[in-house]
Amino acid sequence: MKKTILGLFAFVCAFSGSSCSEDDLSGTSVIKPEQTTETPLDAWLYKNYIEPYNIEFRYRYEDMESDMIYDLTPANYEKSVQMAKLVKHLCLQAYDEVTGSRDFITSYFPKMVFLVGSPAYNNNGEVVLGTAEGGTKITLYAVNNMDPTNVDLLNEWYFKTIHHEFAHILHQTKPYSTDFNQIPGLATGIRYVGNACWDVYPSEDLALKDGFISRYASTSAEEEFVEVSSIYVTNTAATWEEMLETAGEGGRSEFIRPMLEAKFEIVDKYMKNDWGIDLDELRKVVLRRQKELPNLDLDATN
Numbered sequence: 001m002k003k004t005i006l007g008l009f010a011f012v013c014a015f016s017g018s019s020c021s022e023d024d025l026s027g028t029s030v031i032k033p034e035q036t037t038e039t040p041l042d043a044w045l046y047k048n049y050i051e052p053y054n055i056e057f058r059y060r061y062e063d064m065e066s067d068m069i070y071d072l073t074p075a076n077y078e079k080s081v082q083m084a085k086l087v088k089h090l091c092l093q094a095y096d097e098v099t100g101s102r103d104f105i106t107s108y109f110p111k112m113v114f115l116v117g118s119p120a121y122n123n124n125g126e127v128v129l130g131t132a133e134g135g136t137k138i139t140l141y142a143v144n145n146m147d148p149t150n151v152d153l154l155n156e157w158y159f160k161t162i163h164h165e166f167a168h169i170l171h172q173t174k175p176y177s178t179d180f181n182q183i184p185g186l187a188t189g190i191r192y193v194g195n196a197c198w199d200v201y202p203s204e205d206l207a208l209k210d211g212f213i214s215r216y217a218s219t220s221a222e223e224e225f226v227e228v229s230s231i232y233v234t235n236t237a238a239t240w241e242e243m244l245e246t247a248g249e250g251g252r253s254e255f256i257r258p259m260l261e262a263k264f265e266i267v268d269k270y271m272k273n274d275w276g277i278d279l280d281e282l283r284k285v286v287l288r289r290q291k292e293l294p295n296l297d298l299d300a301t302n
Contacts, residue, residue, distance in 0.1 A: 036060065039077070040301040041084065041301050043301070044081075044301040044302075045057045045084060048084075048088055049084070052102055052106075053102060054106060055092075055105075055110070055111055055113065056111060056113070057112075058112060058113070058114045059077070059084070059115045061073070061074035061117075072116050072118050072120060073116070073118040073144070074116075074117050075116060075117040075143040075144060076144045078299065079146055080115055080143065081298070081299060081301055082148050082299065083140070083143055083158070086148065086154065086159075087162065089289055089292070089293075090286065090289050090290065091159060091162050091163070091166075094282065094285045094286050095109075095277075095282070097285050098277055098278070098281050098282050098285055099276065099277065104275075108166075108169060108173065109166060109169075110132065110137050110138045110165075110166075110169065111136050111137070112136060112137040112138070113137075113139075113140065114137060114138070114139045114140070115139075115140055115143045116139060116140065116141045116142075116143060117144040118141065118142060118144065119142040126198060128141055129156075129161045130158070130161035130162065130164075130165060131165070132169065135168075138161075138165050138166075140158055140162075142157060148293065148298050149293075151293065154290075155235075160230045160231060161230075163226075163229065163230035163233055163234060164230040167226035167229045167230060168226050170271075170274075170275060171222070171225060171226070174274045176225060176266065176270045177266055177269075177270065179266060180225055180263060180267070181221040183259055183262055183263055183266075190210050192218055192219060192221065192224075193218050194220065197216060197219050198215065201215040201218060203215075208246045208256075208260075209246065209247060209249060209256060211255070211256045211260055211263075212224060213228050213243065213260060213263070214227050224263070225263075225267060228267045229271065229279065232267075232283060233279055233282050233283045233286050235283075236287060244257050244260060244261070245257075247260050267279070
């Protein structure tokens with residue numbers, strides 16, 4: 001077979017009217033990068049993300065930034081404008097307000113936010129809401145499904161995810177107390193279940209009654225730590241209390257609610273002592289900013 005291919009190559013060279021010598025090959029690549037036209041959003045992002053925070057906000061679909069194991073589609077331009085404004089208002093500026101400057105976000109927040117229009121699905125049907133890579137990049141999926149008027153869905157799909165991934169970066173920079181890892185099994189024998197969390201806990205209530213703030217929190221101590229933080233700051237005090245009451249309805253009620261409260265105490269202490277962030281104050285600011293959304297122009301880029 002190899003000889004046949006070489007013979008055909010020689011035949012083509014002989015009758016093509018051109019030389020097949022390597023000396024005649026052009027040094028100019030025929031593969032050229034895609035040319036893009038700057039949009040009003042690009043100018044707005046430079047002024048509101050790159051200049052003040054040194055953060056790239058990428059909304060154009062790029063294969064090299066995407067996870068190739070998923071079948072994905074680009075983010076819609078109009079939705080990208082809205083998401084850029086929402087992330088700035090509900091997240092970046094919330095931390096600015098609590099810490100008193102932009103330095104905290106500039107120093108620790110990922111340097112890239114990448115948008116994908118469609119959801120990402122794992123083989124087991126699990127929907128991936130967001131991912132973080134080495135503390136440098138957050139990817140948000142299903143941007144084209146976003147409803148900027150539905151605060152609950154904004155939190156569930158996007159902003160709980162952002163706070164979750166950001167908290168990972170913080171505890172990877174400064175480790176939290178190992179006491180947190182020991183709490184689940186102290187009095188109940190409860191253990192983390194890894195990727196089996198969706199099978200072990202078919203509902204959020206069942207996870208709560210075993211002392212996990214969410215089904216995903218039962219995956220590992222690291223995931224639970226950031227779930228406690230992200231769920232706390234994106235929900236009202238009344239909603240948090242309802243979750244604790246649900247946790248106390250289980251058969252081991254005398255252990256479960258105190259266990260959740262002990263976990264929160266460690267997370268709260270860590271954020272205050274290691275980062276100077278009061279989670280109650282952060283929640284207050286986040287919730288106030290959520291109420292301001294109807295008064296924001298989420299579509300203009302001037």
